[in-house]
Amino acid sequence: MRNLLKHSLIIGCLIFAPNICAQVLIVHPHNPSTSLSKNNLRAIFAMRIPQWSDGSAIHVFVLEDSHPIHTSFTKHILGMFPYQLRRIWDRQVFSGTGIAPTIVKTSEEMRERVSKTQGAIGYLMPEDVDDSIKVIEGSL
Numbered sequence: 001m002r003n004l005l006k007h008s009l010i011i012g013c014l015i016f017a018p019n020i021c022a023q024v025l026i027v028h029p030h031n032p033s034t035s036l037s038k039n040n041l042r043a044i045f046a047m048r049i050p051q052w053s054d055g056s057a058i059h060v061f062v063l064e065d066s067h068p069i070h071t072s073f074t075k076h077i078l079g080m081f082p083y084q085l086r087r088i089w090d091r092q093v094f095s096g097t098g099i100a101p102t103i104v105k106t107s108e109e110m111r112e113r114v115s116k117t118q119g120a121i122g123y124l125m126p127e128d129v130d131d132s133i134k135v136i137e138g139s140l
Contacts, residue, residue: 023073023123026114026133031121035137042078044121046088047098052119060101061113061122069107073123 025041027033032054036044043049044058052058063070065082074082092098104110107128114120115132129135 023069023077024126024129024135025137026111026122026124026129027136028114028116028118028120029132029134030118031134031136033136038079042080045074045078045101046085047092047101056119059117059120061104061110061117061120062101063107063110064103064105069123069125077123 025036031052033052040049045060045062047060050058063073065071065086071082074080074085078085089098089100093100102113104113104122107124110122110124111128111130111133114122124133
């Protein structure tokens with residue numbers, strides 16, 4: 001019984017392992033950025049950097065807190081738990097010092113909103129990327 005449990009756990013990890021860190025960063029197609037450092041990426045998604053280097057406003061799009069892609073993105077790319085990121089947003093909103101990102105429900109909505117919003121940034125799984133958005137590199 002113990003070996004069966006151990007083998008089931010290993011098989012489960014192998015099946016889901018490709019999806020753990022497979023997200024890509026996406027931006028509006030006219031965004032001049034080609035890469036972001038991990039520190040800048042964390043600051044952008046924590047809503048601490050309001051503008052791109054050219055002075056245009058950053059519009060952050062995220063999936064719902066409980067969405068598996070959001071959970072994986074926050075844990076593996078940003079290095080924090082979704083609830084920690086939510087606390088940062090809530091503190092800024094309630095203190096009047098900032099705003100929360102725009103929450104979308106699906107990957108399709110994420111792609112559509114980022115493709116149509118100047119200065120937008122978000123994340124997707126590679127298979128959800130198309131020509132309507134630009135993929136940028138991050139120091140991940």
